[in-house]
Amino acid sequence: SDPFSSEVKPRILLMGLRRSGKSSIQKVVFHKMSPNETLFLESTNKICREDVSNSSFVSFQIWDFPGQIDFFDPTFDYEMIFRGTGALIFVIDSQDDYVEALSRLHLTVTRAYKVNPDINFEVFIHKVDGLSDDHKIEKQRDIHKRANDDLADAALERIHLSFYLTSIYDHSIFEAFSKVVQKLIPQLPTLENLLNIFISNSGIEKAFLFDVVSKIYIATDSSPVDMQTYELCCDMIDVVIDISCIYGLTGDDAGSPYDKESMAIIRLNNTTVMYLKEVTKFLALVCFLREESFERKGLIDYNFHCFRKAIQEVFDVRVKVQRSRKLLSQR
Ligand code: GDP
Secondary structure, eight states: OOTTOGGGSOEEEEEEETTSSHHHHHHHHHSOOOGGGGGGOOOOOOSEEEEOOTTSSOEEEEEEEOTTSOTTOTTSOHHHHHHTOSEEEEEEETTSOOHHHHHHHHHHHHHHHHHOTTOEEEEEEEOGGGSOHHHHHHHHHHHHHHHHHHHHHTTOTTSOEEEEEEOTTSTHHHHHHHHHHHTTOTTHHHHHHHHHHHHHHHTEEEEEEEETTTTEEEEEOSSOOOHHHHHHHHHHHHHHHHHIIIIISOTTOOOOSSOTTOEEEEEOTTSEEEEEEEOSSSEEEEEEEEHHHHTTHHHHHHHHHHHHHHHHHHHHHHHHHHHHHHHHHHO
16 A cells, blocks of 8 residues: 555645746756756646646645735635645745735735644745845845734734745755655654664665655754755766666556666765665665775665665554544544
8 A cells, every 4th residue: 555645745835926936846846847947937827736746755736826816715715725734835036026925925824824823834035046145144034024023013923934045946945845844744753763773773874765756855864964965865866767767667668767676876986875775655765875884785785674664664654543533533
């Protein structure tokens, strides 16, 4: 059985004014589009676009706010949608005037909070690629202050907003998404623990658990993450999937470029080895280790086998608990 049925997937809503960059984010993060190609994305008139990518660990939906359409239209069941949402990402175009975006943000957050106070509110200050570092910090400070002042004026200081500086032209968008998704995974401490045990018993320096399709890492061991390592992992996943698409699928084989057999080893020129292995249908483990440690590959593979079993149990238990809760609530 598939332990990641839709009911347990983290659900994310992506919102923001038209042209703020929502479709581009979706295409780049979930559909491997290159950032330059987003320049040619067609503008749509739909308010709501569902992305039912069954291939990813995360499921999410996009909502547009084309000024004239009232999003609180009674035919639009926003209450039901907010209730089923784990995180609401609001995208603000930092290269544009953001007065209207801020007022939409305020309206959206206050409405959503009334329906579901457990939603995580995540604000992406987007398209920061054109800005200098000083400028980025200044923008973030300004947007942060204005948004929180608006909440304070409405006596809603208890609503917490998190801010991220993002761009589709570098890895910042993947990093921000990783953080958003990690907050939605209740088993995160267990996953981190399992990763810690796995790496210390195997002589591995760093390990990430990745959603292969989106390149979002859903967990890592407790040693600090550096951007370069993360970027290398993303590149490795791209290489593995590309090679597999080109050479791995034979003839009329309609299989997936990523399956139970998927694994790869890349030796970097600084005596580091990168090791990728399949964990579940959506997840892969990517490890960094020294060449000497890799000599004990048998031990690593044995430990990996135990790690993989534990991970599958963690997610299986979650499904069982959810199912029994559902049964109970139907009585
Ligand atoms: P949507 O209406 O919110 O879905 O916005 P789109 O995804 O259609 O994006 C509008 C424009 O913004 C497109 O021309 C994109 O190429 C551009 N864009 C999106 N993200 C970024 C970014 O991170 N940096 C820059 N410079 N442009 C971006």
